[in-house]
Amino acid sequence: xxxxxxxxxxxxxxxxxxxxxxxxxxxxxxxxxxxxxxxxxxxxxxxxxxxxxxxxxxxxxxxxxxxxxxxxxxxxxxxxxxxxxxxxxxxxxxxxxxxxxxxxxxxxxxxxxxxxxxxxxxxxxxxxxxxxxxxxxxxxxxxxxxxxxxxxxxxxxxxxxxxxxxxxxxxxxxxxxxxxxxxxxxxxxxxxxxxxxxxxxxxxxxxxxxxxxxxxxxxxxxxxxxxxxxxxxxxxxxxxxxxxxxxxxxxxxxxxxxxxxxxxxxxxxxxxxxxxxxxxxxxxxxxxxxxxxxxxxxxxxxxxxxxxxxxxxxxxxxxxxxxxxxxxxxxxxxxxxxxxxxxxxxxxxxxxxxxxxxx
Amino acid sequence: xxxxxxxxxxxxxxxxxxxxxxxxxxxxxxxxxxxxxxxxxxxxxxxxxxxxxxxxxxxxxxxxxxxxxxxxxxxxxxxxxxxxxxxxxxxxxxxxxxxxxxxxxxxxxxxxxxxxxxxxxxxxxxxxxxxxxxxxxxxxxxxxxxxxxxxxxxxxxxxxxxxxxxxxxxxxxxxxxxxxxxxxxx
Numbered sequence: 001x002x003x004x005x006x007x008x009x010x011x012x013x014x015x016x017x018x019x020x021x022x023x024x025x026x027x028x029x030x031x032x033x034x035x036x037x038x039x040x041x042x043x044x045x046x047x048x049x050x051x052x053x054x055x056x057x058x059x060x061x062x063x064x065x066x067x068x069x070x071x072x073x074x075x076x077x078x079x080x081x082x083x084x085x086x087x088x089x090x091x092x093x094x095x096x097x098x099x100x101x102x103x104x105x106x107x108x109x110x111x112x113x114x115x116x117x118x119x120x121x122x123x124x125x126x127x128x129x130x131x132x133x134x135x136x137x138x139x140x141x142x143x144x145x146x147x148x149x150x151x152x153x154x155x156x157x158x159x160x161x162x163x164x165x166x167x168x169x170x171x172x173x174x175x176x177x178x179x180x181x182x183x184x185x186x187x188x189x190x191x192x193x194x195x196x197x198x199x200x201x202x203x204x205x206x207x208x209x210x211x212x213x214x215x216x217x218x219x220x221x222x223x224x225x226x227x228x229x230x231x232x233x234x235x236x237x238x239x240x241x242x243x244x245x246x247x248x249x250x251x252x253x254x255x256x257x258x259x260x261x262x263x264x265x266x267x268x269x270x271x272x273x274x275x276x277x278x279x280x281x282x283x284x285x286x287x288x289x290x291x292x293x294x295x296x297x298x299x300x301x302x303x304x305x306x307x308x309x310x311x312x313x314x315x316x317x318x319x320x321x322x323x324x325x326x327x328x329x330x331x332x333x334x335x336x337x338x339x340x341x342x343x344x345x346x347x348x349x350x351x352x353x354x355x356x357x358x359x
Numbered sequence: 360x361x362x363x364x365x366x367x368x369x370x371x372x373x374x375x376x377x378x379x380x381x382x383x384x385x386x387x388x389x390x391x392x393x394x395x396x397x398x399x400x401x402x403x404x405x406x407x408x409x410x411x412x413x414x415x416x417x418x419x420x421x422x423x424x425x426x427x428x429x430x431x432x433x434x435x436x437x438x439x440x441x442x443x444x445x446x447x448x449x450x451x452x453x454x455x456x457x458x459x460x461x462x463x464x465x466x467x468x469x470x471x472x473x474x475x476x477x478x479x480x481x482x483x484x485x486x487x488x489x490x491x492x493x494x495x496x497x498x499x500x501x502x503x504x505x506x507x508x509x510x511x512x513x514x515x516x517x518x519x520x521x522x523x524x525x526x527x528x529x530x531x532x533x534x535x536x537x538x539x540x541x542x543x544x545x
Contacts, residue, residue, distance in 0.1 A: 003461040004442075005477070007454075010503045011434050012481045015427040017488055021500035022426070024515055077492070116515065150514045172525050209529045217521055242521060307517045 024116075060264045062349045063105060063312050065341055067284045077286040079336040080207035085298040085320060087214065088335070089176070090204035093223065093230035094302040096271060103228060103268050105314040105343065107261040110152065112308040117150055125258045126152045133254055136193055154254045156193065161248035170243045172215065179203045179218045186241050186249075187220065193252060194239050196222035202234065208332055232259070235304040236313070263312060268342045271300055274317040277340045284316075284352045287336030289323050298322055298335055302342060315342040362425035369417035377410045384426065388433045394453050394506040395437040396444070405440055409433040434504070453506040460527065461503065464535040480543060487537050491530070498523065499530055 082088055110122040126147050133154045134145055144157040164170055168185060169178040183201040187194065200223040203216050219238040223230050236257035244250040269277075277283070279293060299320040304313050316339040323336040345351055360379055368376035388409060392402045409432050422428035441454050488496045498516065501507045509527075513520040 002465045003458045005480075006461045006464060007458060007503070008435075008438065009477050009480045010484060011431060011438070012477070013485055013488065013500075013504065015424040017485070017496060017500050018427045018430065018504055019424060020493065021497040021505065024497050024501070118514075148514075149508070149510050151510075172521065172528060211529075211532065215525055217519065240519070240521075309517070 060266060060347055063263065063266075063314060063343060063347055064350050065284065065314075065348060065352055066309055066311060067352055077288060077336060079287060079323065079334055080205065080320075081209075081332045081334050082207050083331055083333065085322075085335065087206045087208070088299065088320070089206045089216075090301075091200060091202040091221075091234075092301050092303070093227060093234055096300070098227060098302075100227065101267060102265040103315045103342065104232065105263040105266050105312055106259045107263055108308075108310050108313055109258050109261055110308070111311055118152060118308065122152050122258075126154075129154050129254070129256055133193070136195060148253065152255075152258075156252040156254070158248075158250055158252075161244055161246070161250045163248050169247065170241075170249065171245075171247045172243065173213060174216065174243075175214070176203055176206065176216055179216055183218055183220070183241075190252065193254075194220060196220065196239075197224035198222055199239075202238075212330060212332070231302070231304075231315075235306050257306065257313070259313070266314070266343045266347055268315060269344055271302075271317060274340045274342065275300075275319075277345075278317075278319055278338060282351055282353055283319075283338040283340050285336065285338045287321075287323060287338065289321075289336060291321065291338070295321050305339065316340060317342050366417060366421060366425055369414065370421070377414060380410060380413065380429065381406075384429060387426065388429060391430055391433050391505060392437040394508075395434070395441050398444075401440055401444060402437075405433055405436045408436050412436065453508055457503060457506050460531060463528075463531045464538060483537065483541055483543065484534070487534055495526060495530060498526055502527055 080088055110118055110125070113119045129152070130145065130147055133156065137143060137145055137156060142159055144159055146155055146157070147153070148155050164182065164185075168182040169175075170182045174182070180201060180203060183203065187199050187201070191199075199220045201218065202221055203218050205217050206214055208214050219240045221230075221238050222233045225233070236255075236259060238255045240251075240253040240255070241249060242251040242253065275297060278297070279291060279295075281291070283291075297319050301318050302315055303318045304315055306313055319338045319340070320335040321338060323334045339352075341348055341351070360383065365376055365379050365383070368379060385406070388406055389402060392405045396402050396405065409429060412432050413429055416432075420428075438454070488499065491499070494516070498512060501512050501515065502509075507515070509520050509523050513523045516523065
């Protein structure tokens with residue numbers, strides 16, 4: 001069969017490709033070890049400085065940021081392609097007129113270990129999550145509930161997959177409207193599993209591939225409570241619905257990050273101050289393009305970086321900048337992503353300064 | 360022990376070479392094989408066949424990248440075993456899904472009499488991979504060479520499974536276009 005020929009031929013590709021992919025885990029090892037060594041030095045220095053200075057909020061511990069390439073996807077760096085910035089969408093509860101002076105910072109209790117994997121101490125927490133979901137689904141048949149492989153999320157696999165009514169187009173190419181329609185159905189149909197006071201659909205991305213197809217993703221989060229509550233839920237308390245290749249619902253994934261270790265409520269800088277830091281080069285990025293004062297911010301939002309290598313879950317301003325030389329002939333533009341810590345600099349021991357390296 | 364030390368042991372026909380290879384690369388080889396076969400007994404057989412094959416091929420070979428060299432051997436042995444066992448409906452890890460995905464790159468209309476120059480096809484796939492950003496290249500190799508599951512890949516690359524699936528889907532479409540353009544009717 002021809003697909004077998006292709007599979008065999010792929011087996012004979014040059015060693016450089018195989019070695020490069022094999023190093024994906026190792027790169028994280030080196031970065032984490034390098035980060036730990038750097039963080040240890042900064043921590044020592046910071047300790048000496050702190051002992052000799054008086055601080056306004058002495059009870060707030062110093063934080064460290066990490067510079068990693070884990071978010072680099074698709075384009076080879078973190079970014080999206082669109083005809084205009086307004087194509088890119090999400091239901092992030094933060095907006096530019098939000099009046100927030102502080103935001104909580106949490107410690108990531110389960111940062112990836114040196115092998116790039118979730119550490120064993122996450123087992124207990126994952127076990128509690130699993131029990132909770134098993135309780136909610138005890139009267140359901142045709143499902144398999146288990147912890148995701150190597151992760152902390154809980155998966156509810158439908159066996160067999162759920163065939164949806166023809167009016168629902170649920171797949172990787174679903175439009176915004178189609179995802180909205182099926183999302184509303186899911187909110188009602190699976191409310192016991194979702195278990196949120198005020199579930200809201202987040203249909204996000206809206207970027208394009210090279211064929212001009214616009215692609216969206218979807219999850220639910222709880223929009224009850226204060227703005228801070230909603231921001232935290234948006235980033236750390238999510239329910240995903242996954243289609244298979246035939247438009248059937250094959251899995252519900254529940255992500256509920258352990259936020260039991262709060263570092264404190266940290267003062268945050270304004271968006272304008274963050275822009276100044278951005279153009280001073282004090283950002284984290286995977287985009288192979290150094291900003292100049294001629295660049296314009298296309299879009300900004302406040303987010304929490306919630307990857308497994310983050311030592312702290314803390315807020316950042318996420319800036320989208322149009323990247324020159326990434327524009328295709330069909331009018332699609334590349335928007336690269338740059339992050340500036342939103343927490344006031346005096347609480348960060350290693351303010352990022354982009355050194356020009358990338359992925 | 361370095362790979363060069365192990366290769367030297369093979370060249371010196373020192374039987375400890377196989378033990379050293381097993382000590383260093385058992386987990387690596389196991390993961391490649393279990394992704395394909397998903398059956399413990401079959402995987403063990405493939406591991407043994409691999410060590411024997413390496414013993415019989417070094418010398419005269421002296422691979423520059425020993426790890427990849429033995430990885431390719433076990434991948435081929437495991438795929439051959441998969442084809443054999445498929446008729447008995449045993450085992451089968453990720454291969455079935457991977458073959459279904461690669462089916463998208465195959466033209467629906469082709470002449471069965473057409474022969475395929477596999478070396479040229481490999482070169483074209485390499486060219487395709489070089490044209491991709493590093494992250495996408497690595498994703499492709501993780502899925503279609505290592506045959507890791509989408510779940511595992513999503514964890515390794517810290518992205519959602521939907522995103523991994525979408526990226527691979529786009530890459531397969533791009534690959535199909537290139538295959539057609541270059542005249543490969545698979």
